[in-house]
Amino acid sequence: MIGAVTESAVDAREATRARIEAAALDLFTSRDFETVTADEVADAAGISRRTFFRHFATKADAVWGDFHAHVVRLEELLAATSDDQPVLASICAAYVEVNDYPGADLPLLRERMRLILTEPALQAHSQVRYADVDQVVAEHVARRTGCRPESLVPRLVALSTRAAATTAFETWLAGDGSLADDLHAAFDQLAGGFPTLR
Amino acid sequence: MIGAVTESAVDAREATRARIEAAALDLFTSRDFETVTADEVADAAGISRRTFFRHFATKADAVWGDFHAHVVRLEELLAATSDDQPVLASICAAYVEVNDYPGADLPLLRERMRLILTEPALQAHSQVRYADVDQVVAEHVARRTGCRPESLVPRLVALSTRAAATTAFETWLAGDGSLADDLHAAFDQLAGGFPTLR
DNA sequence: TTGTGGCGTGGCACTCGGTGCCACTAGCGT
DNA sequence: ACGCTAGTGGCACCGAGTGCCACGCCACAA
Known part of the structure; x- marks a missing residue:
């Protein structure tokens, strides 16, 4: 495998992004979209609120994949x-x-x-x-x-x-x-x- | 003029609503919609920010008439x-x-x-x-x-x-x-x- | 091994949209 | 004069989104 080490950074980023996406879809499904705060999604994904908005410009964007x-x-x-x-x-x-x-x-x-x-x-x-x-x-x-x-x-x-x-x-x-x-x-x-x- | 006194309450409400609408359209036209704050629209219309949101549920709603x-x-x-x-x-x-x-x-x-x-x-x-x-x-x-x-x-x-x-x-x-x-x-x-x- | 530079991250403070609450006032009927 | 109602302003609060800075981790060079 070429550059398996150098890939790790990108992979990690993609992995957290996927975790956020899954957590968001999960929460938005179980409750109304508007009642779920960005903090809750971040917590569920195991990252900070600030990081959430680095991966998705908007709370809504977490619903749309790529x-x-x-x-x-x-x-x-x-x-x-x-x-x-x-x-x-x-x-x-x-x-x-x-x-x-x-x-x-x-x-x-x-x-x-x-x-x-x-x-x-x-x-x-x-x-x-x-x-x-x-x-x-x-x-x-x-x-x-x-x-x-x-x-x-x-x-x-x-x-x-x-x-x-x-x-x-x-x-x-x-x-x-x-x-x-x-x-x-x-x-x-x-x-x-x-x-x-x- | 008929019922000029009793009408005044309703007229006044409609008048302020119209003033807000005009002020909003004015500001949104001269600058970008997002850069204009609700406070500025309220000031331009001569009312408080709180009153603005009593007449229009959303900043965007001020653009749509009735x-x-x-x-x-x-x-x-x-x-x-x-x-x-x-x-x-x-x-x-x-x-x-x-x-x-x-x-x-x-x-x-x-x-x-x-x-x-x-x-x-x-x-x-x-x-x-x-x-x-x-x-x-x-x-x-x-x-x-x-x-x-x-x-x-x-x-x-x-x-x-x-x-x-x-x-x-x-x-x-x-x-x-x-x-x-x-x-x-x-x-x-x-x-x-x-x-x-x- | 020891820098060193980049990158993702977390935390903080701030702006702004929107809301709930309370107190004030003006007009109206009695 | 009395209370009632409706519109208003001010205040405090929440949540989305952003700019800034400081920390830690990992790659790479010396």
Whole structure:
């Protein structure tokens, strides 16, 4: 193994980060998000309050794993799509792929999403995180359609596909099907202009 | 003037509320939202910090006028729509109607929306306010389609029409056309399943 | 072995948003 | 004149987040 010693520092940092994340999710699940203080999470993770905020800029951020990595991955998936595929289909496929978790991680994902979608403070915070996703999607649409990312169609596609993804998460949480199926169902409705509404 | 005396109490309350709102919008416009403290807004409005938080639960709430009234009005407009009209058309019409401001108020609306759409803290806060709108729209769609408001189509229509409205506000802010036109353009794209994307 | 420099950490003090509590005052009806 | 009510200001408090400093640990060089 190369540099096993030098890795230890990084590993330790990642380990504490994971401990904080686990402790936070645990506490936020057993009680309301707002009633849990940062001190309590820090105590449960065995670190100081100050260190908690060195690992996570916000109490809310402890709920989102490494979300930035997901955004980057989504960007790569979109960049790799073929131009033959319809734009909406490429976005749907990318959303499905980036949310393709191994079965063992699904309970964790459920809890995360339940918190984000139901706790008001987290729901508010999500808007800021999702803004990055919107920008990535809008740039992809702009690339495909040849217009600016800030113009109507790219922005609308970005926001409404995210609406589809959010709705899919809602129905996934309420039921017991697969997330991929729910995503496809929502995207089909959207791409078809809501056929069931005449 | 009729009842000038008895009205004075209510009028005074509404007047201070309006003063706070004006002072807040003024300060948030001239500087960043986050750098303006509640104390400064209170001082500018000639009231105490404590009183500020009696009129507005949150610093962010001072930016939104009487938003609850708008939600109620939207609900009434949706309830009054004819069943002959396609669902999306009725929602579009309601959005257009509820955002039909007199020309003199447009600069104010522009400033409000610019803040809400660009300042991260306000963008996050907006999610909580818009959740009420989503619920009202979802219930309307549920009424029209005969399914539960929490099911896929009502929720997706609610979230994606709000996405359309948000996008319309973005393009309206960037350009110099009418808000109604931008709303119609966005809703047309959405209802047509994004025809320009093949 | 002995520096020495970097990095993660803990503790402290501070700002600011938001809340509960109490006391004061002005207007109103009796 | 009396009490009632509603709006207000002041105060103390909590919790999120930040800047600062000092400590300890580990790698690396002499």
